Amino acid sequence: MYDVVCFSHLRWQFVFQRPQHLLTRFGRERRVLYVEEPIYSDQAPHLSCHQGAAGVEVLTPVLRHGMSAAEAERVQTALVKQALVERTVKQYVLWFYTPMALPLALGLEPLAIVYDCMDELSAFKDASLELVRLERTLIAAADVVFTGGYSLYEAKREQHPNMHPFPSSVDVAHFSAARGAREDPADQAPFPSPRFGFCGVIDERMDLALLDGVALARPDFSFVLVGPVAKIERHELPVRPNLHYLGAKSYAELPAYIGGWNVGIMPFAKNAATEFISPTKTPEYLAAGKPVVSTSITDVVRTYGVRGLCRIADTVDAFVVACERALLEEHSKHRLERVDEVLASMSWDQTWKKMADLVEAATRADWRRRGLAARVHGSAFAGQAAASWWSSSHSSGLEAASRRAWRSRPAQVRGVRRSLAVPNRHVAPASTSTSASPSPPPPPSGRRSR
16 A cells, blocks of 8 residues: 655645645545645754644654755755655655645655646745746656646646546535534624624735725624735735634634634635635535625636525625625525535545545556656656756756656657647546546636636
């Protein structure tokens, strides 16, 4: 049985979301090593290790202040390799959430490479300029690629023949607890009803002007925002008597907070950072029994809006009206029946099982047993890619190194890897049929599918 070695840009303890849902399920049957981005201190370089969940060990590289980028990469690579040796991890899959970690894995020899592309990271605030180039290389090296939504899949599907959309899923049992009567959390109890709540990271994806305008238009509505503030300053948040920021809460606490709301809201901005998102909170609000109001995020409109499970509004006036109408359907039995019918096929258990089957198929692919001696991250690629990566004069970086590495490989290897970059020239093995992935719902009338 293989283990999973995951490289992620998200701290395990930050917010319980897609990586945690999937990897805790892997951790029930195999070891998972979750490698975070480094932190810096005055201590000697080492790995800080702790248990993230049953079967999941979180490894955080601790580096010295002042390290050069090249030294930081070299030290992290050595620390990861040492961790695998010490834990006798020999048969494993590499699972990436961030392409920026690709250089750290160049010397490793996994059974398969998985890229779970949950967001268009290059569109986020403060994204590295190298992220797009590294992502192309990671996709070319991967055996299977997952996307966090349908619109993201449609934008990238021509880059890899074994790519599958897996939008946000939900733990219905966890959030449906919010439907029952429960004691209001102490910091939320003072706010008068009706309450309109948001849970999640508050960052550049939030339409702060919309939030401010809606709160100003309806001073009798309480707006409760649960979650950490990231990549924006606290002083940028709108301040109104009916706007309440409660900070980060644990995953276990969320049903209690949502249970005290009347409507769940998603006032996302329409910008590059939100173009391809598939918010996890949509099915979570619905599982909690709450009506939902959102701006016109593509995946939200296509999956929930066209089914009448979410009201869509982009302006202050329209959002206020949508909130008012959502209040009227809060206790609709018919609405809840439709919600439960849709969510029945959207559990994290089901999503994880489909993804795990695709990963298992990738580890057993026939072509891998026909002499694939050099991998994109193997020794032939490593020296060329690393030299290109750190050279100040290079123009095409890891992509050029990849091409040189391809040319140095056996003919059957070049054929397999070349097929990853040329659409419609590769027929996936029957065991990795795209039938394991759900089909995207049709776009709403008059709206182009991206």
